[in-house]
Amino acid sequence: MHLQKEVTKCLEFKSNHEEIDLVSLEEFYKEAPPDISKAEVTMGDPHQQTLAHLDWELERRKRLVEKYQECLSNKEKILKETEVKKEYLSSLQPGLNSIMRASLPVQEYLFMPFDQAHKQYETAWHLPPPLYVQATAYGQDKRKEMLKRHPLSVMLDLRCKDDSVLHLTFYYLMNLNLMTVKAKVTTATELITPIGTGDLLSPDSVLSCLYPGDHGKKTPNPANQYQFDKVGILTLRDYILDLGHPYLWVQKLGGLHFPKEQPQHTVIADHSLSTSHTETTMKPLKTRVQSRLALHKWFASLEHGIVPVTNDCQYLFPAKVVSRLVKWVTIAHEDYTELHFTKDIVEAGLAGDTNLYYMALVERGTAKLQAAVVLNPGYSSIPPIFQLCLNWKGEKTNNNDDNIRAMESEVNVCYKELCGPRPHHQLLTNQLQRLCVLLDVYLETEGHDDSVEGPKEFPQEKMCLRLFRGSSRMKPFKYNHPQGFFSH
Structure with a gap:
């Protein structure tokens, strides 16, 4: 009877652990370390499983206490920092007031x-x-x-051979003694605007840098800065969208000439200066419009992966070109400068913010060739600049591969043979087609890895006199178009 009572007491005994909210067994075995969970023992023994479960709960709560104490110390630290900053800010106002009082004579003088x-x-x-x-x-x-303009303005329409028209509207800012111009291009047929054309025909940039350095973003009249200071104008750039661009050639068309050394508040229009520059300026204006319209047409094809080569330039390339253009997009100036393989161009000062920037992707099989392109506003008188990065068996640039440097030289240095007939509007597309050919030669002349079974990924289809030359194993990138072979 006594033993039965004791057994009953044991069966009816309730432990405090039953009131503890424990994690589920699934989470316990998932999160607890093996030295606590002891899955091989506790899986089949409920008593050992409960003990291990409680041990893990104790360990978790110890960690939470440590984390709580750490949070409290961080809170105290932040509160102290906040108090220090409040004291600093409260003492800042008297200091600023004393600085403003001390600067009053300077404010009055300036x-x-x-x-x-x-x-x-x-x-x-x-x-x-x-x-x-x-x-x-x-x-x-x-x-x-x-910034008041004269109520009268002059509109000038320059008509090109393809019936495209450059509309120029000239304004005179009376108080600034300055001329500005707004430009717009219209064509005989409606243009389908490709995404990649970017700012090609934008009124804000179509005439940018018609002459070197003349971007039309600031006033050429040195006296204007003194006038701006009086009315709180920081720079004319903020008002150009409404007023027009004060290009230097516009001032010369109006007979205005501003000496750079010393500001002169009264500049009188010189009719002889205007006459001498009118004829010499009209030709570059027409050339710029024709060049931009040609690029606009080429970009419509490039965005669809087609490199247009005119009949006059077919002889510059072999009949079969396997590598193909798969992407042509506009990129921002900031994005170009951040590319790791364009540092040489950026450091040389050839990547100004007045240029246009594009990214081309040429592919053949598993090989992908990126080409970052700098397009000067003076295209095609100033050739585009290509920087290359080949992703095939690793990443290859002009820093680690002499043949990539040679490919860049073929399109950047030897560009004159790619200009085509005047006015050389085909230069960019010919450079891109030459790039596709160069990638073919690079891949086809690469040695086959004997450890890899199966046929060669890029079988040689181009006829080459020699596959390599010199210790740097330079590839034959020069194309002899009369005979149709490649040489060094």
Whole structure:
């Protein structure tokens, strides 16, 4: 009877662990380390399983306590830093006030009344909205008066041989003694605008750098900066979209000439200067429009993976070209400068923000050739610049492969043989086609790995006098078009 009572007590005994919210057995075996879970023992023994389960719960709670203490210490640290910053900020205002008081003579001397403007803004908070708008508009009116255009403008239409027209509208800014121009291009037939044309025909860039360095983003009149300071204009660039571009050649067409050394507030128009530059400027303008329209047409094909080669230039390339263009896209100037294989061009100062930038991808089999292209606004008088990166059996650039450097030389240095007939509008597409041919030669002359079974990935189809030359094993990239073979 006594033993039966004891057995009953044991069976009815309730432990505190039954009230603890434990993780599930599935999570226990998944998260607990093997030295605690002991799966080979606890799987078949509920008692050992419960003990191990409790051990893991104890370990978890110890870790949580440590993490809690760490969070508390971090909280105290952040609170202290916040207090230090509050004290610093509270002491900052008196220091700023003393600086503003000390700078008052300088503000008055330079006509830059920052303190007065600050007081006006503080007072303006007490004004009703209509009066505040009126007071603010007064300052804007002064800027509008400074940038005021003459009510009359001159419109000039330059018609090209293909019936495309360059519409030029010339304005005169009376207070700045400055001329500006707005441009627009229209064609006889409606153009299908490819994505990659980017800013080719944009009014903001179509005439950029017609002459070297003349990007039309700042005033050529040195005296204007003094006028800008008086009305709070930082730079003319912010108003160009509305006013037009003050190109240097526009000033010369209007007979205005501004000496760079010393500002002169009164510049008188010289009719002889205008006459001498009118004829010499019209030809570059027409050339620019024809060049941009030609590029516009080429890009429509390039975006579909087609490299257009005119009949006049077919002889420059072999009959069969296997490598093909698969992508042609516009990229930003910032993206170009961040490419690791364009550092040479960037460091040489050939990647200015007035250029246009594109990325071409040429493929054959598993080989992928990236070509980053710099297109100068003066194309085709100034040739495009190609930088290459081949992804095949590793990454190859001009830094680690002499043949990649030779391929770049073929399109960048030997570009004159790719110009085609005047006015050389086919240069870019011929360079891209030459790039496809060069990739064929590079891959077909590469030695076959005997350890790899099966046929060669790129069988030799181009006729070469010699596969390699010299210790650097240079490949035969020169194409002899009369005989149809490649040589060094």
